[in-house]
Amino acid sequence: MSSAATATPRVRPGEDAEVIVRFEDAIKTFETGKGKLRREVTAVDGVTLSIRRGEIYGVIGYSGAGKSTLVRLINGLEPVTGGVVEVDGQRVDGRTEEQLAPIRREIGMIFQQFNLFTSRTVAGNVEYPLVRAGWSKDKRKARVEELLRFVGLSERAGNYPEQLSGGQKQRVGIARALAAQPKILLADESTSALDPETTQEVLNLLRRANREFGITVVLITHEMDVVRSIADRVAVMDSGRVVEEGPTARVFSAPETDTARKFVATVSHDEPDSEELSYLSEQSKGRLVVVDVREGVDVGSVLSAAAARGVQFQIVFGGVSVLQRQSFGSLTVDLTGERHEVDRTIDELSQLTTVKEVSA
Amino acid sequence: MNWSVLGPQLLTAIGETLYMVALTMVIAGLIGLFFGVALYVTRPGNLYASRAVNTAINLVVNFVRPIPFIILLAALGPLTDAVVGTRLGQNAAIFAMSIAAVFAVARIVEQNLMSVDPGVVEAARSMGVSRPKIITTVILPEALGPLVLGYTFLVIGVTDMSAMAGAIGAGGLGDFALRLGYQRFNDQITWAAVAVIIVMVQLVQFFGNSMARKIMRR
Numbered sequence: 001m002s003s004a005a006t007a008t009p010r011v012r013p014g015e016d017a018e019v020i021v022r023f024e025d026a027i028k029t030f031e032t033g034k035g036k037l038r039r040e041v042t043a044v045d046g047v048t049l050s051i052r053r054g055e056i057y058g059v060i061g062y063s064g065a066g067k068s069t070l071v072r073l074i075n076g077l078e079p080v081t082g083g084v085v086e087v088d089g090q091r092v093d094g095r096t097e098e099q100l101a102p103i104r105r106e107i108g109m110i111f112q113q114f115n116l117f118t119s120r121t122v123a124g125n126v127e128y129p130l131v132r133a134g135w136s137k138d139k140r141k142a143r144v145e146e147l148l149r150f151v152g153l154s155e156r157a158g159n160y161p162e163q164l165s166g167g168q169k170q171r172v173g174i175a176r177a178l179a180a181q182p183k184i185l186l187a188d189e190s191t192s193a194l195d196p197e198t199t200q201e202v203l204n205l206l207r208r209a210n211r212e213f214g215i216t217v218v219l220i221t222h223e224m225d226v227v228r229s230i231a232d233r234v235a236v237m238d239s240g241r242v243v244e245e246g247p248t249a250r251v252f253s254a255p256e257t258d259t260a261r262k263f264v265a266t267v268s269h270d271e272p273d274s275e276e277l278s279y280l281s282e283q284s285k286g287r288l289v290v291v292d293v294r295e296g297v298d299v300g301s302v303l304s305a306a307a308a309r310g311v312q313f314q315i316v317f318g319g320v321s322v323l324q325r326q327s328f329g330s331l332t333v334d335l336t337g338e339r340h341e342v343d344r345t346i347d348e349l350s351q352l353t354t355v356k357e358v359s360a
Numbered sequence: 361m362n363w364s365v366l367g368p369q370l371l372t373a374i375g376e377t378l379y380m381v382a383l384t385m386v387i388a389g390l391i392g393l394f395f396g397v398a399l400y401v402t403r404p405g406n407l408y409a410s411r412a413v414n415t416a417i418n419l420v421v422n423f424v425r426p427i428p429f430i431i432l433l434a435a436l437g438p439l440t441d442a443v444v445g446t447r448l449g450q451n452a453a454i455f456a457m458s459i460a461a462v463f464a465v466a467r468i469v470e471q472n473l474m475s476v477d478p479g480v481v482e483a484a485r486s487m488g489v490s491r492p493k494i495i496t497t498v499i500l501p502e503a504l505g506p507l508v509l510g511y512t513f514l515v516i517g518v519t520d521m522s523a524m525a526g527a528i529g530a531g532g533l534g535d536f537a538l539r540l541g542y543q544r545f546n547d548q549i550t551w552a553a554v555a556v557i558i559v560m561v562q563l564v565q566f567f568g569n570s571m572a573r574k575i576m577r578r
Binding site for chain 2: 035077098100108162
């Protein structure tokens, strides 16, 4: 592990960073069924997006949203039906399996079910891509040792996959995917079969791979928590389309589509749902307002000034998170006091941020 | 009963059976492996998916497999003559046994390869490994344990076939049991042949099982 890499905070690839994966109106359809049941399913429906070199790019969506197919378009495991897919300046679409080989050697991939070779040891799994890439025996040995150290499984080199836990298997998967020094790492639901603690271990490894080797990570998941912990930018997929895309902090703090809002709600439950609201309304002595909290919005000053004028406030629900050095969240406040003073407080808050009155 | 005469005859019969079974297993084992792999990789969605090739091989396999071996042995006569130069004897029998066994091997190989997790094939593809290399360095090693069990099973089937080889003068334990035992109303001789076959089969099964266990590490 390089100490320089851990000491310096990582500079995120900016707006002008070079594009490494580009989709332009990519379409993928499958034919399913036979005879009368035969029909065409559109898994990826006109996706246009760019992934920048060195970033961790998340793709989130429910199962069946087309995200696993989308990631397989990048290394040509699934050929596109229409549109353009470009990796590092080279067209992936329209190539034969043999022509795809050199591109695939630049792209590592890890899988939900790990897909380790059961006939090979841990070291054998990591060594395999190097054998195929024609590395000499000495270089292979050194590289395998280096990678097993990186994923913390040096003592397990001689074990077979069935002797490992799920988290350890995925770490072997990561070591194997990184072996031939690819530029891109595709992670297809790589933590979905793991418990929360091992999920963090695996995500930490992906983050380290990104920081220490500068590898671009494309991460597919249905868990918003995973996106929140490591993705720089995120695309939200629904029915084969990218419905929303942007920096993770932006999508979290101000989701624009219902799909994105639903995903955000799965991790940051900062607004009361209808059941919680009816309870809060019963308990409320004054007016209930939901106040959006964002970076630079000083809700506290308004409330303390209001308190000085005799308005009492009680925070009854809410949550504030920090993501990519940005605060966001919301607070539900119960305001009591003289009517015009309460009105004035709500006015002042509305000038700062979004305020929603929810009292009955 | 005169075992001083029968003993050497039994030994000769054992030798003949072993020779026929071993050679058939080598020939049919290799050719059948090729066709079994071909059946597997040409399946829809697989490495060399091809409906035409898959259907064609399936058709041939399904055409030959149901023919009772004793009939195939006779029916192949002209072909055996053309290839081996005679319709009689051990080599003629090995030719017919190999033809019958190739298709059985192909099926067994195909079925065992189906047990390979498609995920590991996808992983190898994602590494940019060529398709022939995926077959030889991923699919076959991953299926090796079940394949060993499959081939063990086939040795027993081929041993069964070899018992009919006596019909075209190839000798062997079947011929020994039928000609010297059954036709002379000497059950002891028949049962002696049965006992030898049982021991042979047990040994093959034992070695097959322990090899597979070692490969599959359980």
